Amino acid sequence: MGSDMAIGVINRDCFNNADLDALVTHIVLFGGPEDEASGPSAVLHWRMLLRLEGGGSVTLNMIPQGRPSLDGVLFVRSNKSTIPPDSIDACVYETARPITVDAILAFIQRNKLHRYRYDACGSGCRWWCYCVLDDMASTGIVPKGSGHKYWAHIGILADLDPMRYPDWRRGEFM
Numbered sequence: 534m535g536s537d538m539a540i541g542v543i544n545r546d547c548f549n550n551a552d553l554d555a556l557v558t559h560i561v562l563f564g565g566p567e568d569e570a571s572g573p574s575a576v577l578h579w580r581m582l583l584r585l586e587g588g589g590s591v592t593l594n595m596i597p598q599g600r601p602s603l604d605g606v607l608f609v610r611s612n613k614s615t616i617p618p619d620s621i622d623a624c625v626y627e628t629a630r631p632i633t634v635d636a637i638l639a640f641i642q643r644n645k646l647h648r649y650r651y652d653a654c655g656s657g658c659r660w661w662c663y664c665v666l667d668d669m670a671s672t673g674i675v676p677k678g679s680g681h682k683y684w685a686h687i688g689i690l691a692d693l694d695p696m697r698y699p700d701w702r703r704g705e706f707m
Contacts, residue, residue, distance in 0.1 A: 549611040553635040559584040565619035574696040579659040605649035626675040657704030
């Protein structure tokens with residue numbers, strides 16, 4: 534099987550299609566431990582959460598498929614909570630205009646933001662979140678400058694805790 538056969542996979546096994554028409558009120562980028570055994574200075578895994586009007590949320594979790602492939606798989610999951618339970622750090626951005634979950638998923642696919650390959654170390658989730666947020670800002674989904682605010686937030690935390698917030702690892706969009 535060629536390595537690029539998995540590029541662009543979107544897993545919706547835990548997604549409730551009733552959420553497609555839900556209005557998104559906030560975009561939340563959040564970092565949490567990769568697993569329960571992670572220590573207090575473990576590097577965080579970053580995801581995007583779409584907070585829904587009326588409660589609930591949808592998590593967009595880009596993760597590497599697994600060795601030997603570094604191709605990302607986008608897991609789309611419906612949640613009852615509006616706050617990620619394992620979140621250690623979060624940045625919240627109000628949507629700049631009414632937009633549905635379906636429109637955001639279409640935006641991601643149209644702009645090929647689901648076609649992502651992690652770096653050689655299997656890192657790059659924070660970079661994926663930043664790029665998606667920055668593209669959302671450039672098209673008016675979230676306020677202009679949202680990507681810059683996220684970048685600055687991470688920079689401040691990296692100065693305080695470089696183990697938990699290492700230098701940006703960048704995957705690539707295919």
